Amino acid sequence: MTQEINLKIKDKIAASERILIVSHVRPDADAAGSLLGLGLALQQAGKTVQMVLQDGADNFDYLPGSDQILRQAEGSFDMIVVVDCSDSQRVGHALDGYGAPDLVVDHHKTNLNFGANNVVEPEQVATAAILYDRIPEWGLAFNSDVANCLLSGIVGDTIGFRTSNVDASVLRRAAALMEHGADLAHIYREELVLKSYTAVRYWGAGLNRLLYEDGLVWTYLSLVDREKIGYAGNDDADLVNVLSAVREAEIALIFIEQTHNQVKVSWRAQPDLDVSEIAFSFGGGGHAAAAGADIEGDLQEVMTRVIEKTRELLDNSRK
Ligand code: AMP
Numbered sequence: 001m002t003q004e005i006n007l008k009i010k011d012k013i014a015a016s017e018r019i020l021i022v023s024h025v026r027p028d029a030d031a032a033g034s035l036l037g038l039g040l041a042l043q044q045a046g047k048t049v050q051m052v053l054q055d056g057a058d059n060f061d062y063l064p065g066s067d068q069i070l071r072q073a074e075g076s077f078d079m080i081v082v083v084d085c086s087d088s089q090r091v092g093h094a095l096d097g098y099g100a101p102d103l104v105v106d107h108h109k110t111n112l113n114f115g116a117n118n119v120v121e122p123e124q125v126a127t128a129a130i131l132y133d134r135i136p137e138w139g140l141a142f143n144s145d146v147a148n149c150l151l152s153g154i155v156g157d158t159i160g161f162r163t164s165n166v167d168a169s170v171l172r173r174a175a176a177l178m179e180h181g182a183d184l185a186h187i188y189r190e191e192l193v194l195k196s197y198t199a200v201r202y203w204g205a206g207l208n209r210l211l212y213e214d215g216l217v218w219t220y221l222s223l224v225d226r227e228k229i230g231y232a233g234n235d236d237a238d239l240v241n242v243l244s245a246v247r248e249a250e251i252a253l254i255f256i257e258q259t260h261n262q263v264k265v266s267w268r269a270q271p272d273l274d275v276s277e278i279a280f281s282f283g284g285g286g287h288a289a290a291a292g293a294d295i296e297g298d299l300q301e302v303m304t305r306v307i308e309k310t311r312e313l314l315d316n317s318r319k
């Protein structure tokens with residue numbers, strides 16, 4: 001079956017001249033790294049590639065090719081690829097006016113298989129790890145730029161090889177990408193260590209209001225925080241990873257107020273818990289240990305609803 005799909009995809013790529021690749025809103029390193037890793041490999045094979053992220057790639061200017069990323073697709077394509085998205089809404093407006101994707105490459109267990117071909121491998125730590133396996137099988141090749149982008153995706157989703165799904169085969173893939181020219185220390189520093197002064201002050205706003213109750217830790221970031229501090233993004237600047245450091249917390253949550261009466265929620269859970277289903281029940285998705293949802297409603301109201309449901313999940317897990 002895998003071999004059959006691989007051959008189909010290989011043929012589709014070979015027959016396509018213009019290829020569009022998109023990934024999700026508020027891109028993380030796996031979204032940007034997978035998009036660019038595949039995009040640059042396709043360019044190296046002589047394809048005309050457009051790479052689109054609705055929210056741009058401002059945090060990823062250390063990645064080769066990031067200056068090519070557009071916020072909206074333009075023109076027509078022979079092949080449309082979506083990476084690191086579990087459903088079609090995750091791309092935001094990036095595919096408005098275009099049909100269903102020819103190919104979806106993803107590792108979310110909540111993936112809805114919304115492409116004509118779906119390479120969905122929930123056991124993989126990152127979409128970039130799937131692409132590492134598939135690039136040669138699809139008739140494409142690595143170079144140091146492709147390797148840097150893919151390793152960046154793996155480092156991002158494993159938070160620097162720290163998640164419980166990292167096994168020896170992940171490290172072997174990372175080592176192979178380094179042999180293709182990826183610079184792990186540079187990726188690590190750019191992606192996980194360095195934050196802008198503004199981003200760290202933005203963390204401060206959230207940390208100031210941090211709450212803890214019986215295994216749950218949470219806080220929120222508001223539109224007012226972003227305006228006051230001058231933080232340009234609409235994300236949490238990875239504050240959720242700081243919350244996950246609270247030893248007493250079995251589940252960490254962050255609520256990020258958005259415009260148009262929307263709230264972005266992120267869940268992070270300790271290894272024996274699964275927060276993907278709860279995220280899915282709120283219209284989002286993700287993995288057992290890390291999941292998210294975009295929920296309609298006022299910040300306080302969404303917080304109340306989500307904390308109540310998360311509390312239920314935690315209580316049930318203790319029974
Ligand atoms: P985040 O909390 O945004 O860092 O995301 C954690 C995981 O959940 C990632 O794998 C995301 O791709 C996934 N995720 C986040 N938000 C959504 C959403 N609205 N719909 C589906 N999956 C999401």
Ligand code: MN
Binds near residue numbers: 030
């Ligand atoms: Mn992602």
Ligand code: MN
Binds near residue numbers: 127
């Ligand atoms: Mn991912």
